[in-house]
Amino acid sequence: MSISSSIVDRLKDILRTNDLTYHDLAKGIGMSEAAVKRAFAQRAFSLKRLDQISSFLRVSPSDLLGSEVTEAGASRMLTEEQELLLGSDEKLMCFFYLLATRHTLAAIKASYRFSDPEMTRFLIALDREKMIRLDPGNRFKVLVAQDFYWRKGGILDGYYSSEIRRDFVDHIFTGSREQEVFTSGLLSDASLEIIRKMLRSLEDEVRDMIRLDTRYADRKSSNVTLYCSFRPWTLPVMKRYLRP
Secondary structure (H helix, E strand, O other): OOHHHHHHHHHHHHHHHOOOOHHHHHHHHOOOHHHHHHHHHHOOOOHHHHHHHHHHHOOOHHHHHOOOEOHHHOEEEOOHHHHHHHHOOHHHHHHHHHHHOOOOHHHHHHHOOOOHHHHHHHHHHHHHOOOEEEEHHHEEEEOEEEEEEOOOOOHHHHHHHHHHHHHHHOOOOOOOOOOOOOOOOOOOHHHHHHHHHHHHHHHHHHHHHHHHHHOOOOOOOOOOOOOOOOOOOOOHHHHOOOOO
């Protein structure tokens, strides 16, 4: 398969996974829907256009050359089979998350209630689904990137997203390593697009820092989550006085 065909097929897969249409892509990168369809049919995208598409889809240009791959061949997006495995066992899901965030088996055992037989069973199951590569002596290599994500609308999204958002946001951010920003006001569509680009850039920078800091386990570090969002919203009490 040619490189251009591989890129186009990859783009189609990412669009399908994220429930996006050609119309959504066209709007996101400032092209007409007809032009986008023509580019896909002819399998022809300029490098500049691929950069725009990568920014809109929040993937790196290298991700378009094959499966969602980052650091040393690690996949960033879980397959449907992998999600089914994790969705079948909550404890396995927790164990995998710890591995993906680069905890050692010793650290996991010291801080969590996982027995040796359980960890061995989990390692075998994860190896079978190619989420890790298991070597003799329970040595392993994680094949999923630390900043992995699950499929929008998939089984893990249904199981965990609402719970995670509720638990994360329902918190008073007063700690020395915490920060909350809340700003509300009128914004134009042009300003909203600028904010989208800023958030995508921030996300890329944080992911780069995560990959860098993971290499230096001796540094003092915490498992930190960055969650930013914006949407049309007003105080619930105000909604009672909105005109129809």
